[in-house]
Amino acid sequence: MGKNLEICLNADDHINLVNNVKTAFKAGASRIELCGAMHLAGLSPTVEEIESAVSALHANGELLVMVRPVANQFNVDAALLKTMTNQISRAAKLGATGVVFGAIEGNKLDITVTTELVECAKHYQLTTTFHRAFDCIDDSRSAINTLTELGVNRILTNGTRWGENRNISQGLDRLQRIIANAKGHIEIVIGGGVTAQNAHSLWQLGNENVISLHAYSGVLNSCGLVDPSLINSILQTSINEQTSHD
DSSP states (O other): OOEEEEEEEETTOTTTHHHHHHHHHHHTOOEEEEEBOGGGTOBOOOHHHHHHHHHTOOTTOEEEEEOOOSTTOOOOOHHHHHHHHHHHHHHHHHTOSEEEEOOEETTEEOHHHHHHHHHHHHHTTOEEEEOGGGGGOSOHHHHHHHHHHHTOOEEEEOSSOTTSOOOGGGGHHHHHHHHHHHTTSSEEEEESSOOTTTHHHHHTTTTTSOEEEEESGGGBOTTSOBOHHHHHHHHHHHHHHHHHHO
């Protein structure tokens, strides 16, 4: 059973970015997701921001770069697709280990665009995460199957409909179904409101399947700095949960 903690960091915080990356890994995080413009739910970071994060990357740590050039939409036309593939190439050349993206048509997975994005990432040997555009899709079971077949490594979700701003605790039943439908063939990353207080119940959803938790504000102190004690608290619940199943 694999359980990892992924920390989302705001790339716009130039003053604290390097220290936050170092602190997150030192405290036990497995991965960093680097996003710009978190006030717009996360957009593609700049070259300089990626370079800063890479400079602080732990030897065994993973750096996932958001590939989302435009806010307020997940529909991808030909011009935007070209921009996204260019950003994937850029992330790889700058030292990222993975990319995060999503593409939908209405309330369905955009298979054509997603296929091209995955193939581009694979060309550069990057891991792939399909972000919370997944939470706009009506038929999640079909989307999970297709994303698995395409070779996507992870799906990020919090079990609630995108844009409804509902608490992650309101998505537990759907998260259980998503994890069950994934059947351990694709990693489910639970994010969007993860805290030290609710981590225990979220880790429990994994059972024998591969899941990760994805935390943002839940690991930051009042000054916007990554707080090692909060990371430790989330990870400790994982250790305790692992022990209870052994």
